[in-house]
Amino acid sequence: MPQHMTASVGDGFDQSARDAVYRAMFTRRDVRSHFLPTALDDEVLARLLLAAHHAPSVGFMQPWNFIVIRDAERREKVRDLFLAAREQELPAIAEERQALYRKLKLEGICESALNICITCDRQRSKGSPLGRWHNPEMDLYSTVCAVQNFWLAARAEGVGVGWVSIIEAQALKSLLSIPEHVTPVAYLCVGHVSEFAPKPDLEAHGWGRRLPLPELIMSETFCGQGEALLKSTVTRLNGVDAAPATTADQRVAPAVPQREPPKEASALSFSSPNFEDASASRASQAGSGTWPSMVLK
Ligand SMILES: Cc1cc2c(cc1C)N(C[C@H](O)[C@H](O)[C@H](O)COP(=O)(O)O)c1[nH]c(=O)[nH]c(=O)c1N2
Numbered sequence: 555m556p557q558h559m560t561a562s563v564g565d566g567f568d569q570s571a572r573d574a575v576y577r578a579m580f581t582r583r584d585v586r587s588h589f590l591p592t593a594l595d596d597e598v599l600a601r602l603l604l605a606a607h608h609a610p611s612v613g614f615m616q617p618w619n620f621i622v623i624r625d626a627e628r629r630e631k632v633r634d635l636f637l638a639a640r641e642q643e644l645p646a647i648a649e650e651r652q653a654l655y656r657k658l659k660l661e662g663i664c665e666s667a668l669n670i671c672i673t674c675d676r677q678r679s680k681g682s683p684l685g686r687w688h689n690p691e692m693d694l695y696s697t698v699c700a701v702q703n704f705w706l707a708a709r710a711e712g713v714g715v716g717w718v719s720i721i722e723a724q725a726l727k728s729l730l731s732i733p734e735h736v737t738p739v740a741y742l743c744v745g746h747v748s749e750f751a752p753k754p755d756l757e758a759h760g761w762g763r764r765l766p767l768p769e770l771i772m773s774e775t776f777c778g779q780g781e782a783l784l785k786s787t788v789t790r791l792n793g794v795d796a797a798p799a800t801t802a803d804q805r806v807a808p809a810v811p812q813r814e815p816p817k818e819a820s821a822l823s824f825s826s827p828n829f830e831d832a833s834a835s836r837a838s839q840a841g842s843g844t845w846p847s848m849v850l851k
Pocket residue numbers: 582583584585586659660661717718719720753754755756757
């Protein structure tokens with residue numbers, strides 16, 4: 555831990571510190587359009603990288619590396635990879651959404667102050683796969699934890715981050731001379747911004763909206779019913795009218811098992827286009843969460 559950050563004792567942060575943590579989480583945005591042509595101070599970047607480097611990792615493997623990309627020509631080449639990948643991705647998008655897809659701004663590679671590619675060295679703890687013997691992909695998940703630390707720290711510093719995954723990995727690897735056993739996990743556009751939008755870009759443009767959290771909470775087993783009180787509390791914190799626990803549970807919980815039989819259920823099934831129900835629009839009316847703004851008071 556950097557020296558100026560002392561470890562606090564007791565069972566939690568004080569209220570203002572807690573507020574700050576939640577504020578970073580709830581106001582973090584994926585930034586594509588609002589980058590400023592201002593340089594990013596190395597002091598700030600160093601803090602972000604330190605935050606990333608303090609992420610949890612399987613077996614304390616720390617499989618990450620951080621490739622800092624400043625060169626304009628190289629970034630143009632990455633942008634070309636993005637443009638090519640976007641054309642390849644387009645046919646996989648439902649036809650009625652393709653026009654909207656084309657209009658979306660999905661990267662800020664050249665406009666941001668710099669880019670960072672966060673990679674995962676899959677051989678870093680070769681021979682000692684603590685925590686990875688049964689689940690070898692845990693090193694990739696660890697790297698994603700580093701990405702999230704970086705992203706949240708950036709938000710706290712007023713720095714925008716945009717993740718670009720519409721890039722063919724092998725092409726990116728050759729462009730950045732990444733060895734075969736290293737996986738590029740995240741390509742990030744990083745820099746000062748004119749604003750952090752109140753909502754995700756994809757929500758603002760009608761591409762998607764935040765799913766109602768109570769419908770994602772299960773009890774004991776996948777699709778297990780229950781946790782009425784918890785769901786009602788979540789609903790209340792999110793700014794939707796508080797209802798008696800049982801009513802809230804009846805409103806939201808049955809939607810999951812009725813739509814997908816348990817054997818086929820997966821997290822992805824909830825984002826099906828059929829998921830256009832009353833509770834989703836309730837959540838949408840409530841915006842992307844009222845609780846964060848309560849926290850900010
Ligand atoms: C793994 C991964 C990969 C991508 C993203 C995110 C993550 C986690 N996101 C950003 C994504 O669209 C965004 O997080 C959601 O729309 C929610 O918005 P906020 O992040 O809350 O602003 C993203 N955005 C974008 O414009 N182009 C991209 O290629 C990607 N790729």
